[in-house]
Each structure stands twice: as structure tokens, then as C-alpha cells.
Amino acid sequence: MASPSIPPHKSSFLSHCLSADALSFGTYTLKSGRQSPYFFNAGLFHRGPLIRAISTAFAHTLASTPLPFDVLFGPAYKGIPLAATVVDKLAGLDEERYGNVSYSFNRKEAKDHGxxxxxxxxxxxxxRVVIIDDVITAGTAIREAIEVIEREGGKLVGIVVAFDRQERMPSASEKGEGGEEGTKASAIGEVRRQYGIPVLAILTLDDLIAYVKEQKGSFGTEEDMTRLEEYRSRYRATDV
Structure with missing residues (x-):
């Protein structure tokens, strides 16, 4: 049953994420060194029903905005199957509007033959290019993709990711580099400001918490919920 507080495509996607353990609860050490009570792994969407769920959710997220675009760009490697399958789902939603949308991706190394x-x-x-990817953490991978698009003569008009953790970027002290607390902004917020483009997400941490609450024990325990809310309170970005 769809969760009443979030759109059906989000609720359906969340259900698939949790049932496939693509969103799981526990204790996970992130690259920043933070101990996260949950983890999102879009790489687990490799079976038919799961890739259908994530690509459909991407398509609905794009279709919910008036953003005009010609190409979906999937950064190597996780973005590659996402861009291709989302193009298919967009055409299925509205072929007149999206039938001419293409996909594109980059090779890690340029091909010197053929x-x-x-x-x-x-x-x-x-x-007009939209980047499709799983997450933005430090923003490094997205900046590399933007450089490729600009080098190829494309115009970046937006970015869509599967999940927005809504947390501030790690400070120098968190990363063991000493110094004062850094920005309270999120990596997604920094990309929005730097490039002046919309950055959309299928799901956010707020969506996850709302969904788990409404499922009343179907996914996660009371302890999981408490840890999620404590983590959100401690690390929430100011630009969410």
C-alpha cells in the first residue's frame, strides 16, 4: 500500500529499496568517518524488477518538473544502466514529450580506434543535458561528469540522483585533518550553488524516516528509527 504522505512512485521505490536491502539499517562507517545507522546501495538494483523500479522512479521525478532536456548522461559506471533504462521509462510515460530524449555515457579511457x-x-x-546518478557525496564524481559534458560541448541543465542524505559535508576535524568546523551545507547544496542548476532526488532521508514510521514496524525497529532521527538531528545540513 502506498504511503499517504509521499508520492506513490517514492513509496514504491522505497519498498523495493528496503526489500532488496539496497536501503539497510545497521552501523556503517562512511568515507567521512561518520557512523551511519543506514546505508544506500544502488548497485544492488541489478535484477529486472529492481532496475524497473529505480528507472521508473527516476522517470517520474524528471516528469514532475518542467525541466527541458535532450540527453540523459550516466557517469561511468553506475550511471550507465540508469541513463539507458530511464530513457526507456520516460518514453513509456509520455512518448510525445520524451520520445526524442537520448542517453549518453563516458568511457573511463578514450577509444583510439573505430x-x-x-x-x-x-x-x-x-x-541540454541532465546527469543521472545514484548519490552525491563529496561531489567529486559529479564535477568530473560536468567537465566531460562541457568538454563535449553540452549544456548541463540539471542533475537527478536516487538518494539525498540531506547531511552537511564533513568538516576538516571529522576527516582527521584538524581545524574548525566547516560548512553546514550539503554536497548537493554546494553543487546547486556552484553551477546554478536544479539538483533533484527521488528520495531523501526525510522520506525514509516518514515511510518507516508509517509502516509501523514492517521495516526497521524502534531502535532503528531512534538512531535515524538522532543522526538526522546531528548532521542535518542547513540548506535542506
Whole structure:
């Protein structure tokens, strides 16, 4: 049954995430060194029903905005299957509106034979491009993708990710580098400000907490919920 407080595509996607353990509860050490009570792993969406669920959720997220675009760009490697399958789902939602949308992705190393180049799929020159990826953590991978798009002559108009942790970026002291507390902004917020583009997410930590509460024990325990809320309170970004 769809959760009443969030759209059906989010509720359906959350259900698939939790049943496939793509969203799981426990104690996980992040790259920042933080101890997170949950973990999101889009790499587990490798079976038919799961890739259908995530690509459909991406498509609904894009279709809910007036954002105009020509190409979905999937950064190597996780973004590659996402871009291709989301193009299919968009055409299924509204072929008149999205039937001409293409996908594109980059090779890690440029091909020096055949057609050559570092891009597979649609060329980017003169195209309005949306990046499709799983998450933005430090923003490094997204910045690399933006450099590829700009180098190929494309115009970045937006980014869509599967999950927004809504937490502030780690400070120097958290990373063991000493110094004072850093920005209270999120990595997604920093990308929005730096490039002046919309960054959308299928799901947020707020969505996860609301869904688990409404499922009343179907997913997670009371202890899991308490830890999620404590983590959100401690690390929540100011630009959420």
C-alpha cells in the first residue's frame, strides 16, 4: 500500500529499496568517518524488477518538473544502466514529450580506434543535458561528469540522483585533518550553488524516516528509527 504522505512512485521505490536491502539499517562507517545507522546501495538494483523500479522512479521525478532536456548522461559506471533504462521509462510515460530524449555515457579511457572518442550514445554538442546518478557525496564524481559534458560541448541543465542524505559535508576535524568546523551545507547544496542548476532526488532521508514510521514496524525497529532521527538531528545540513 502506498504511503499517504509521499508520492506513490517514492513509496514504491522505497519498498523495493528496503526489500532488496539496497536501503539497510545497521552501523556503517562512511568515507567521512561518520557512523551511519543506514546505508544506500544502488548497485544492488541489478535484477529486472529492481532496475524497473529505480528507472521508473527516476522517470517520474524528471516528469514532475518542467525541466527541458535532450540527453540523459550516466557517469561511468553506475550511471550507465540508469541513463539507458530511464530513457526507456520516460518514453513509456509520455512518448510525445520524451520520445526524442537520448542517453549518453563516458568511457573511463578514450577509444583510439573505430569511431574513437570518450562518449558512447548520443553526442552532447549543443544538447541540454541532465546527469543521472545514484548519490552525491563529496561531489567529486559529479564535477568530473560536468567537465566531460562541457568538454563535449553540452549544456548541463540539471542533475537527478536516487538518494539525498540531506547531511552537511564533513568538516576538516571529522576527516582527521584538524581545524574548525566547516560548512553546514550539503554536497548537493554546494553543487546547486556552484553551477546554478536544479539538483533533484527521488528520495531523501526525510522520506525514509516518514515511510518507516508509517509502516509501523514492517521495516526497521524502534531502535532503528531512534538512531535515524538522532543522526538526522546531528548532521542535518542547513540548506535542506
Amino acid at each position: 569511431e574513437g572518442g570518450s562518449i558512447v550514445g548520443a553526442g552532447l554538442k549543443g544538447k
